[in-house]
């Protein structure tokens with residue numbers, strides 16, 4: 321296996337029985353990097369199925385209000401409505417190349433389950449999705465979408481019946497069925513090679529954005545902002561700027577009702593190092609090391625851990641991670657609707673809200689780049705429930 325660690329974080333802490341299946345995924349991953357046929361099919365699907373390249377939009381009215389130019393990388397315009405499609409197309413093709421007959425996935429809010437079911441339908445591979453029962457009830461629309469794409473959805477009753485329990489259930493399935501089954505992991509976290517593999521398929525966001533910013537503005541942005549759940553859209557856009565030390569990188573974590581309450585998901589600000597879901601990383605945990613529940617208005621950021629590369633970028637201070645409250649995110653949702661005619665996902669509103677908050681620390685000529693990870697039609701009901709309560 322290639323280097324499995326980011327500083328002290330990362331690794332592959334799984335039951336021995338999963339070492340072989342993970343090594344097979346890694347071997348296929350190393351091969352496809354130089355496989356012209358694979359790369360051609362990947363490019364074709366990204367362009368002609370998913371609609372890449374996504375544009376960059378100057379948020380002209382917001383920029384006027386805050387006196388700094390804010391540019392949006394429009395992953396909300398990708399087929400499926402979020403960056404998740406980049407990953408499921410890539411790993412779906414990998415599963416096909418490995419000759420797997422079945423794809424399993426975990427999902428929290430249901431977005432990754434939908435993106436996986438979509439690709440299963442396209443590639444003709446049966447998909448089964450594990451979802452906590454609580455999440456399945458909260459996100460009934462996404463369960464219907466998955467079923468319409470032909471996927472089987474398993475409601476998980478163990479633990480808190482949410483995302484972390486769904487991941488445990490998917491890992492258990494994989495232990496039993498690794499021979500014919502591909503586990504399509506949803507974010508840049510978990511055991512090696514998933515953090516590296518998911519990053520690889522999300523790097524396209526950063527590659528495009530860097531080139532587009534140079535073309536549009538003649539310079540690199542002063543800062544790049546992205547929201548962090550497990551960390552895949554953030555590492556995707558950060559990856560292209562890591563070596564440009566003059567470009568500041570900001571990760572927006574969900575601070576829920578505020579960092580002083582128990583109701584948040586700000587793993588890097590409030591968590592501690594530990595091992596869970598196959599990786600050494602940062603987690604929200606109690607004094608016994610038990611993983612705790614997270615609470616945020618945005619289900620997509622409700623994961624009690626963060627991918628190992630972000631733990632490393634945090635430890636080395638290359639990127640800064642700050643909490644954004646539900647209230648700030650909901651205000652930004654409304655502001656974007658009223659001023660720009662865009663409804664971003666509430667997840668993405670965390671990144672935007674952080675950019676608005678930090679803007680005054682930059683010169684008036686500075687260009688700020690925000691990754692708009694997804695679209696927010698799915699959040700309408702959520703928005704009106706919160707503002708009316």
Ligand SMILES: *Cc1c(COP(=O)(O)O)cnc(C)c1O
Nearest residue numbers: 507549550551552553667693694
């Ligand atoms: C799933 C999701 C996220 C969080 O996942 P990451 O792996 O941290 O990117 C953020 N934004 C949207 C729109 C999502 O659907």
